[in-house]
Amino acid sequence: MYQHPGPGAAPAAFLIPSLAPLLAAEAAAAVPEGDAADLRQSVWLRLLELPAAPADPAAWLRVAVRTEARLARRRIRREFPCAAPPDAPAAGLSTAERVALHDAVARLPGCCPVLMGALLRGDRPGYRAIAAELGMSQGSLGPLRSRCLAVLRRMYGVRP
Numbered sequence: 001m002y003q004h005p006g007p008g009a010a011p012a013a014f015l016i017p018s019l020a021p022l023l024a025a026e027a028a029a030a031v032p033e034g035d036a037a038d039l040r041q042s043v044w045l046r047l048l049e050l051p052a053a054p055a056d057p058a059a060w061l062r063v064a065v066r067t068e069a070r071l072a073r074r075r076i077r078r079e080f081p082c083a084a085p086p087d088a089p090a091a092g093l094s095t096a097e098r099v100a101l102h103d104a105v106a107r108l109p110g111c112c113p114v115l116m117g118a119l120l121r122g123d124r125p126g127y128r129a130i131a132a133e134l135g136m137s138q139g140s141l142g143p144l145r146s147r148c149l150a151v152l153r154r155m156y157g158v159r160p
């Protein structure tokens with residue numbers, strides 16, 4: 001049952017309603033509950049970035065879930081907690097470094113400056129509070145944050 005995705009939509013956008021239950025099940029099986037929303041969001045983005053709909057959407061989705069889950073596990077292994085107290089703004093940075101960081105964040109494209117600014121605030125709001133403040137879904141914040149950080153890395157030539 002083909003539904004035209006509409007003007008400007010990704011070629012595979014019509015698959016989203018039919019694949020949603022499968023993606024929910026696969027994501028729940030692949031990662032802990034708290035990370036499943038981020039995983040689903042990443043897979044949807046991959047699907048929408050495809051130049052054409054996959055020949056076997058269910059098989060494609062299963063592979064995409066495994067790939068995204070593996071990438072998420074790698075990211076988690078490379079991340080480590082900061083030793084500074086949680087109430088310190090931009091923990092562990094000098095004043096000059098904080099100013100440079102906020103200047104770099106201000107030069108980011110799209111809604112990245114707003115999101116990153118909210119994440120860098122000294123009051124440390126949770127994802128739920130930030131999502132409500134920005135009018136975004138909580139599941140979108142993680143993937144968007146990752147893309148914003150990737151842009152920052154490219155801006156400064158830092159390798160992940």
